Amino acid sequence: MGGARTDRAPVTSPARARAVAQTLAAWGLAGPAVFFLLVLFLLPVAGVFVIAFSDWQFGARSFSFVGFANFREVFLDPAFRASLLNSVVYVLIVVPGAGILGLVIAVLIESGKSCRAFYRAVHFLPFMATLAAMAIAWEALLHPAIGFVNQALAVTGLPTANWLRDENTALPVLAAIGIWQNLGYAMVLFLAGLKSIPQDLYDAADVDGADFWFDRLRTVTLPMLGPVSMFVVIVVAVRAFEPFDIVKVLTQGGPGHASEMLLYTLYRESFEYLRTGYGAALAVVFLGIVVTLTLVQARIMGKRVHYQ
Amino acid sequence: MASVAIEDIRKNYGPTSVLRGVSLLIADGEFLTLLGPSGCGKSTLLRILAGLEVQDAGSVLIDRRAVDGLRPKQRDVAMVFQSYALYPHMTVASNMALPLRMRGLSAFQRLPLVGRLLPGTARISAAIDVEVMRTATSLGIGHLLARKPGQLSGGQRQRVAVGRAMVRHPAVFLMDEPLSNLDAELRVQMRAEIKDLHRRLGGTFVYVTHDQAEAMTLSDRVALMVDGELLQVAAPQDIYADPDDRRVAEFIGSPRINMLDGMVRERGVIDVAGSTLAMELDVIAGAHLTVGIRSEAFHFVDHGGPDVLTGSVRMIEHMGSDLLVHLDLAGVDHPVIARLLAERAPYIAIGETLHVGVRPDRVLVFSRDGRRLRRDAGHGRASIAPIREIAR
C-alpha cells in the first residue's frame, strides 16, 4: 500500500495517513451509537453507583457520599430480605422446572416427525405473548370463585384455594406462571442443541448396540446436550431474576411480602416511595447478581463465543 | 467371519429410486469395494447391510442367515463412519469399550455407580479393558486411551474409529468413505494400514468410496455402481481393462477414456474419425458403435494409415514422464487425449498435425446403448440381435 507514492514527500507515510483516515471514518460512523451508549448506558450505570453511595434525593441540589449506608439500610430491611429470598426461591423453582420440562418436550418433539412445528409453536407461545395481558388471563383462571382451576378442583373434590391472596400459595403460583412462560424458551434452545447432534452418532450407537431409547439417550443425546444445558440454566436463571409484570399485575408483592421479588421492590421503592438511595443500592445488588450470572455464562461459553 | 449375500435390494426415497435391484455375493474374507459417483446409492446399500436403513424389497444374508428384520446390533457387523462418529464426551477407551459393554453387560450392570456393585460387573469390565488395550496397542493408539476425541489428530481419530469396530471381532466390517476426511498424504498411509488390517484380521470387508484409486489399491473385487444399479463386479485390473459397460469404462481411469463414434464399414473394419480400425466384431456392416480408447493405448507414429488417428494438437499437458496431448480430430467435437512418452515433447507444437497409432487389442467397443461388444465371438454373439436392430 502506497509504496509508489514517495514522490509526494508526505509528512506522514501513506500507510499512516490511511490508518488515521480509517479511524476517523470509523468513529464518525459509530458516532451516534457511541454517544447514545455513553448517555443511555454508561452514564446511567455510573449514576446508579453514585446515588447508591450518596445521600442524594430527588430534587436535591447537592449530595455527599455516605459509603455503604444505603446498602446497610437495604439489607436491614425485612421487606428486601423477603424479596431477595423470594427471588431465590422463585429462581430455584423456575430454572429446574422450565429446564427439565423444556428438555423433555424438546426431546419428545424431536423424536418424531409429525406435528413438530405445531407442538413447538404451542409451547413457545407464552414466551412471546404480552405478559401483562396474560397475567390478567391467569388471574381469571386462578380466580377463587369463577376461575377454571378452582372449578376443576371442586369438581374432582380436591381442596381449592384463593391462590393469589394466600401467602402460602402466592409465590409458588407465580413460579408456576414463570415455568409456563419460560419452558418454551428452554425448549427452543434444546431443540437447536438436538439438531446439532450428528446423525452419525446415533447410527454408531445403533451399530454398537445402544439402540434402546434409554441407551441412545444416555450414550448420545444427554451428553451431547451438556453445553446447551449449562447455557439454558444460566439464561433462564437471568430471566427468572427479572419477573416484574406478573408481580405488579397479580399480587403487588403481597399478601404481606409473600410474593415480593427484586424488580418489584426496586420499582416500588424507587418510583412509588421515591427512596432513591435505597432504590439505587437495590439496583446495584440486582446488577451484581445478573452480571455475575452473565460472566459465568461467558466463561462457560468462552470456547463457543468468539468475541474478536 | 462370514459371507454376505445381497439379493435384489430395492430402495426408494419418495419418487426417486436409489437402489434398483442390486444383487451381490461377497465371499468370506473378501475385501469388496462399492465404488461409484456420489449419489449412486452405494452408501445407502452399506447402511442397509448395517441395518441402519430398511430396504423396500430384497434380502440381505450374512453368513447364510437372513438378517432383514434384525437390528444393527443383532447382525454382528461393525461400521467405520466417514465422520468417525466418535462420542466426543467419552475417552478413547470408553469409545472403544462401548460396543463390548453394550453386549457384555446387562442394562442394570451398565448403570452408573450401582452397576459396579452388581455381581459379575467387575470381572466383565476387566475383561473388556484388557480387550480394548490389546486392540488399541495393535493399532498403535495404546498411549491415547485416556484422551478424548477432540484432542486427537485426524489420523488418530481414524484409528480409534477402526479400533471401535475391531474390538468386538465382527463378522463383517463396513466402512463408509473412512479416508475422505484425511489429507492426501495421510490417506495414502491409512490406505496401506487398512489393507494390512484386512490381511491380519482376515475378515469380510465392505468398503464404500468414490475414489477409484482407493478402490483399485485396496480391493479383491470392485463393485461399480451408477444410478442405483450395479454395473460390474470384478477384480480391479479387470474392471479397468475389461469393462462390461460404457459407464464403467468412463468412470474408471484418468484421464477419462476417449469415446468416439464409429461405424462398421465391413466385417473387421470400423470407420472412426476419418480413419479405420481393424476390429473383428460379430456385427453387421452399417452398424453404429462407440469406440473407447484409453489415452495410454495410443503411441506415436510418423504417418497416417489404418489403425492411426490424425489430428491437430490443441493443448499439451506435461506430466513429467508422459505428455497428455489433446488432439482435434476431423469431425469429432471434443478433443482426444493421448498419453505419449515425454521424449517426443520437443517435437510437438500446438497446431501441428500429429499421427497417433492405436493398438487394436486395447480398443473397447460399445453398442449405442452402452453395452460392451467383445471381439471374442462367445461374448459378442449375445449382443448381435440388438445391434442388428439399431443398424436396421
Add this chain to the structure above:
Amino acid sequence: MSAMTFPNRQSLLSSILRHAVLICTGALILAPFMWMLSLSIKPPCEIFGVSFSFWPHQFYGIENYSRALTEAPLLRYMGNGVLVCAIILALQILVCAPCAYVLAKLRFAGRKLLFGIVLIGLMLPHQVLSLPLFILSYQLGLLDTYAALIFPYVVSPFGIFLFRQFFMTIPDDVVHAARLDGLSELAIVWKIMLPMALPALIAFSIFSVIGHWNDLFWPLIVVRDQSLMPPPLGIMVFRNEEAGNDYGPLMAASTLVVMPLVIAFLAAQKWFVEGMTGGAVK
C-alpha cells in the same frame, strides 16, 4: 432423535406416547389463552355461573369486545404501541448498523474499546438504569411524552452485537469491491451490508418489537397520561378501573392486546423463534 429405523410395535407405541404427552403439556400451556378467549365471549351470568364450559350457551362476544373498545381507549393504546415500536426499531437500525459495520469490517484505533462498551451495554439489565434514566427524562422535560417511551432504546447493544456477528460472515471482498465501485462507507452499510444481512435484520426487528410491545416496566414509570399508554400499561389500568368485576370486556381487551403478536408469530414462527433466541445461541 432420529427417525425410528425399525417400523415395529415399539415405534408405534412410542409415537402414541409422544403425541399423548405433548397434547397434555400443550393443553396446559394453552389453558390461560383458552380461558381468556372463553370468558371474552361469555355473558356475565355465565361467567359467574356455577357450571363451566369453554363454549358459552349465549354468545356474548360482540357485546364484550365492543365494550372493551369503547370503555377504554384500547385502539389508542395499540396505536401507541405500534408508533413507539416502529420509531424505536427505525432508530435502532439507523444507529446500530453503522456501528456494527465499523466493528465488523474496519481496523481502527479504539476498536476494542468500542466493542467493550457494547459488551458492557449488553450485560446491563435495563431496569437497573431506570432510576437515572427517569431523572434524565425529568430534567429534559420528557415525562409523559412519546419521547420518554422511546429515547432509552435508541441504541440497542444487542442489535449492534447481532449485526456485527452477521456482518463478519460477509466476505471482506464484498466490501473491497463496493469501495472500488465508488461507494462511500455509509453507502456500503445501507446498500450492501444491511440487505445482505436481511435474516439478522428480520430477527432483530422481531426481537425489538416483541420486547417493546410487551414492556410494562418503563412505560409504568414515565407515562401517566392515558392517551400515551402502550398496550400492557393500558390493559393494566383498564383492569384496575374495572376493579376486576367486568370480566367479559376485560378478557376481550386482553385478547385484543395479545392477538397481534400471536397472529404474527403463527404466521412466521421460524423467524420469531430465531429472533427471540438468535442472540442466545450465537
